Amino acid sequence: MIYKKNKLLIDRLIVENLAKKFSTPLYCYSYKKLRENILNIQNNFKKINPLICFAVKSNSNIKILKEIKKLELGADVVSIGELMKVLKAGIKPQKIVFSGVGKTQTEIEYAINKKILLINAESKSEILEIEKIAKFKKKKINIGIRLNPNTDAKTISQISTGKKENKFGVDKKTFLDLVLYVNKSKNLSLKCLSVHIGSQILNNKPYSKMLKIIDKIIKKSNHVFEYIDLGGGMGIDYAHNNNKFNLKEYSLNIQKFLKKNNSKIIFEPGRSIIGNTAILISKIIYIKKGYKKRFCYFG
Numbered sequence: 001m002i003y004k005k006n007k008l009l010i011d012r013l014i015v016e017n018l019a020k021k022f023s024t025p026l027y028c029y030s031y032k033k034l035r036e037n038i039l040n041i042q043n044n045f046k047k048i049n050p051l052i053c054f055a056v057k058s059n060s061n062i063k064i065l066k067e068i069k070k071l072e073l074g075a076d077v078v079s080i081g082e083l084m085k086v087l088k089a090g091i092k093p094q095k096i097v098f099s100g101v102g103k104t105q106t107e108i109e110y111a112i113n114k115k116i117l118l119i120n121a122e123s124k125s126e127i128l129e130i131e132k133i134a135k136f137k138k139k140k141i142n143i144g145i146r147l148n149p150n151t152d153a154k155t156i157s158q159i160s161t162g163k164k165e166n167k168f169g170v171d172k173k174t175f176l177d178l179v180l181y182v183n184k185s186k187n188l189s190l191k192c193l194s195v196h197i198g199s200q201i202l203n204n205k206p207y208s209k210m211l212k213i214i215d216k217i218i219k220k221s222n223h224v225f226e227y228i229d230l231g232g233g234m235g236i237d238y239a240h241n242n243n244k245f246n247l248k249e250y251s252l253n254i255q256k257f258l259k260k261n262n263s264k265i266i267f268e269p270g271r272s273i274i275g276n277t278a279i280l281i282s283k284i285i286y287i288k289k290g291y292k293k294r295f296c297y298f299g
């Protein structure tokens, strides 16, 4: 988005003209920026060769999902609706992971039928439910277990998800018990350890801490995880003061981690792909003089 001769442009189109053509309010996305963000992540993590699954909760517009598919990303979904949408957008089931704390029986059945890559379970009750369904279908289902590493992401408390008081994932002791349980199951195959410690993280320290914890627990579990799903959370520079998350540093930390653990890395970025790609165009419809300030009403 830039100003040229006093006109705001998005991907070389004059915003004012878009407002006239499509009327307002209007969300307008920059394909150029979307592509740039994805290439930036892909390039910085090239040495890791990860599976990058776009966190659909950050934007589920089918047109965006189709573009994301063209740029070879997979998807991280948290509901049957999101799953249906990404399949409709053409994303291959083997590039889809299903996260979230409250998957219903219908959602688990649908995910199994569609043969997605992984269902990342968040509790023992959920694992038992997946196992029950898999047994009924006489299938062996690939799952991940989400670890709650008790790591402070040093971000806004409402979007911090990796501390022990948060509802997400299971603690270390439960994790190790569940590894033993799943390994004995005839209908479950433990493929992945997943984590997601929070959103809008701008510093690498919480991630480094998280990687150390994962490393330790993998050793303790004595299990070879085909996938390590590190979630999303990479922050963006809202204030335009060059306070950017250092992807290169994160990549180097992961490369060190991978020297000890031979797994495929999965990322679930949302905000860092979509957060700075759009503008909401609206017009001032009314102005009201209030008691202390003037109010503008947009539409």
Ligand SMILES: Cc1ncc(COP(=O)(O)O)c(C=O)c1O
Pocket: 055, 058, 076, 099, 100, 161, 196, 198, 199, 200, 231, 232, 233, 234, 268, 269, 270, 271, 272
């Ligand atoms: C499990 C999981 N993965 C990925 C994300 C995406 O996070 P972000 O948009 O910060 O990259 C979230 C966000 O809440 C999440 O809960």
